[in-house]
Amino acid sequence: MSRGRHREYSEPEGEQKKFSFGESMKKAGRIFKFLRPWRTQFIIGNILLLISSLATMTFPFLMGKLIDTATSKGIGTLFTDTNTTALILMGILIAQAVISYFRVSTFATVTEKAMGNVRTALYDKLVTLSIPFFEDRRVGELTSRSTNDVDQLEDMLSDTLPDFVRQVVTMILGIVFIFIISPKLTLLMLATVPVLVIVAMIYGKFIRKLSKERQDALAASNVVVEETIHNIHTVKSFTNEAYESKRYRSNLDKVIQTGIRGAVNRGAFSTFLISGLFGSFVLVLWYGATLMKAGELTAGTLTSFMFYTGFIGGAVAMFGMLFGRLQKTIGASERIFEILDERGEILMPEQEAPIQKINGNIEFQDVRFHYPTRTDVEVLKGISLKANKGDKIALAGHSGAGKSTIAQLILRFYEPGSGNLLVDGIPAQQYDLRALRHNMAIVPQEVILFGGTIRENIAYGKPTATDEEIIAAATRANAWQFIAAFPEGLNTVVGERGIKLSGGQRQRIAIARAILKDPAILILDEATSSLDSESEKLVQAALEELMKDRTTFIIAHRLSTIRNADVIYVLDKGRIAEAGRYEALVLTEGGIFQNLLQLSNSGQLTVDR
Ligand SMILES: Nc1ncnc2c1ncn2[C@@H]1O[C@H](COP(=O)(O)OP(=O)(O)OP(=O)(O)O)[C@@H](O)[C@H]1O
Known part of the structure; x- marks a missing residue:
């Protein structure tokens, strides 16, 4: 029957553990042991990442300067000549692109190798574990650990971690830069944009939950269809067509209800995004324009400010996502270490040792x-x-x-x-x-x-x-x-x-x-x-x-x-x-x-x- 069919192993929702940052970091830290053989490359990757993040943060500044060259009088000096500023911008852009290439390939190579070792360690442990261990667990769960869970670790090392470093740099430098440009405008920005980004994220999560509910309801209604077609002889011999139709309709009603709830909320979300989030940008821009009129800002510095605002808003949103990904990774590494920490019944021999013969009594x-x-x-x-x-x-x-x-x-x-x-x-x-x-x-x-x-x-x-x-x-x-x-x-x-x-x-x-x-x-x-x-x-x-x-x-x-x-x-x-x-x-x-x-x-x- 379709109900009993094999399902992909996934972490039961109720079992999601409470997130404790310190403890989680300690657990995640164990993963770094697998990076040890390639620590030099890993450190180089991080240095490249830092340089490329710093380079990215100069773009809004230079773009602002480029705009200001249009009204600038001094010709030939740094940041006052349009062509020179554009060339500097292009130069940094190319340097950043080259650094990013090396950064991404270094991280990917190190991660592939390290995760290869995690997978081997996991497999070697699995095959040496005792039979009772396998009886307690489902095959799907165990294969999921060596595939999905390790994939998640891989994602963390190659994407989540670099993203995290980049966002920290963006956040700190961004706020420093805009503070230098205009403390007044910065305070207004910080009071509105990050708050609204956080609200948008929470709301977004709620909408995703609603769409998952609809998916689940749809899957449940499909089970009815499958079951009926599978057992069509039984349905017909009992003349239960009308009964099945009613059963299907009642399942479908749930789909429609959750679907409508999702649609209404998606509509409200769009309204919120346009009026709230973009509204806060308009507010900052309006105040910036007012300051510009008063001669406190130039067009270029206001442009820089707005770009930095975008960067900071993006970083806040990313932090939320990264936090979720980090939590998942901690769960994955916990599950992996649970197996790695098990005591195997035999040790993998380094090399084949001579085997003692027995008589057979x-x-x-x-x-x-x-x-x-x-x-x-x-x-x-x-x-x-x-x-x-x-x-x-x-x-x-x-x-x-x-x-x-x-x-x-x-x-x-x-x-x-x-x-x-x-x-x-x-x-x-x-x-x-x-x-x-x-x-x-x-x-x-x-x-x-x-x-x-x-x-x-x-x-x-x-x-x-x-x-x-x-x-x-x-x-x-x-x-x-x-x-x-x-x-x-x-x-x-x-x-x-x-x-x-x-x-x-x-x-x-x-x-x-x-x-x-x-x-x-x-x-x-x-x-x-x-x-x-x-x-x-x-x-x-x-x-x-x-x-x-x-x-x-x-x-x-x-x-x-x-x-x-x-x-x-x-x-x-x-x-x-x-x-x-x-x-x-x-x-x-x-x-x-x-x-x-x-x-x-x-x-x-x-x-x-
Ligand atoms: N892995 C297991 N975990 C728990 N109970 C088990 C397990 N394997 C067998 N049993 C139970 O132990 C009892 C003896 O099972 P066993 O397989 O030794 O019987 P058997 O004589 O070999 O039977 P058959 O001829 O059907 O293979 C049965 O009651 C069975 O349900």
């Missing part, structure tokens, strides 16, 4: 466990089981009994709540996590390949593998035959932009990957949906090859791979209810295993008695 001793997101539900209630090196252990049980949970604990995606998990007789926590997982491989239920070539997908199990090793693994996994049949062989691209492999083919690629990894412990999450019999046979043979000499845990969904298991543990609501070999369990009258077999309607599972 696994023992659960009275393990109890609940998922961090559901502390009230105990999923494993005292599991004790043992697998010796090379054993094939099957985990059977109804859906939700806890089979996959046991596998997740072996992989140490989670830690047991109580009890012990021993690997080769040593508590699993005492192992280096990377080393432990290096000795394990999983063939998941539903194999999703990475976008890339078949070679890359198989070599995922051992990135240093040679082509010979990859082909050998693919052959053992019964995959080489179909790979070799592709014109591009191992270079065949799979995934979204490549060819689509069948379920059985994908499984055999995953098996080849696991063979290449050569783990001591293997976890097979048996596919729930059945493959066609030919494919099933190939996959089964590949699995047999893979399981040789490894401790294997089979999460049995269809019970098709577990006839030869050394021990089948039958789980029931987080407890081991039955354990033994297939032949024995089948004979346990009224047992859960028997019940499972009866329920299984795959046809292959005829009970051998």
Whole structure:
């Protein structure tokens, strides 16, 4: 249904935090750490910015002077000759343009590099975080942090910050200049223009809010249209056309009401802008003209004054916007640092270190466990089981009994709540996590390949593998035959932009990957949906090859791979209810295993008695 559809992650409005300048600056300051490697360029960029801002502030002054040259008598001296003044103005203009070029490119380069490092740091942290971290968060939220939030930081460093410096310079120098030109006119200007600019901004924000309300109302009414068309059969079979029409109309009424409110306010805003804001300019100009008449100002100085007034008005407006942008950036950096400050479960190795080999003896001793997101539900209630090196252990049980949970604990995606998990007789926590997982491989239920070539997908199990090793693994996994049949062989691209492999083919690629990894412990999450019999046979043979000499845990969904298991543990609501070999369990009258077999309607599972 359209309501449940994926939405872009955005900060919930109610969660916007109170803005505290000092605290926020401290947080934003951490971002500068990422600039450290390029601090010289960053400082040069700031110096260039300061020079170009100063140069801009000379324009109104020189333009005023240029106008005054028309009535000036002294020829040839600085600012009294029209041509000389125009040339100076042009010279500064060109210098400012060149400086701006270097300033913008310096800032952009530094920011790109720094943000590249932020993105890498964020990604490196994300992939090393534990599974419970990902369970607490939505994918959209996490991807938004590494894209939108970093984009916002980038904007701050390349635009917001330089704009801020420029506006500060404009404001301070502008007020100093106009004070020198005319203190009286300055006081009148300061009492009117900035005040009205601030009012205009607040009003503008209110109007934007109204237009967003209308957008939201329109989106809600479109949901009705989508739902109705989607479920047109239901609507018609219930003859609810009139009901839906009424529902749509009532939604649309909200759109119209908010639309009209917005329109009325936009009209009032225009009136205010023309009469209030521009009126204040006229007021200043009128008073300026009066002073000019009295001989206190020249035409040129009044022109300079009016330009500076425009600059200052613009700066006040910009401050409001910059403040909003700064607040957003603080939010973005907070979210980024929240991830960066998380403790990863493993450290990214500087270089590949030799990995300790394990034998593959696994023992659960009275393990109890609940998922961090559901502390009230105990999923494993005292599991004790043992697998010796090379054993094939099957985990059977109804859906939700806890089979996959046991596998997740072996992989140490989670830690047991109580009890012990021993690997080769040593508590699993005492192992280096990377080393432990290096000795394990999983063939998941539903194999999703990475976008890339078949070679890359198989070599995922051992990135240093040679082509010979990859082909050998693919052959053992019964995959080489179909790979070799592709014109591009191992270079065949799979995934979204490549060819689509069948379920059985994908499984055999995953098996080849696991063979290449050569783990001591293997976890097979048996596919729930059945493959066609030919494919099933190939996959089964590949699995047999893979399981040789490894401790294997089979999460049995269809019970098709577990006839030869050394021990089948039958789980029931987080407890081991039955354990033994297939032949024995089948004979346990009224047992859960028997019940499972009866329920299984795959046809292959005829009970051998
Ligand atoms: N990530 C999780 N967070 C919270 N609860 C979970 C999580 N994963 C599983 N559970 C719950 O733990 C219980 C055991 O789930 P588990 O996946 O281990 O069962 P299973 O026997 O493998 O089932 P199936 O055969 O359907 O895969 C279930 O009640 C399930 O709802």
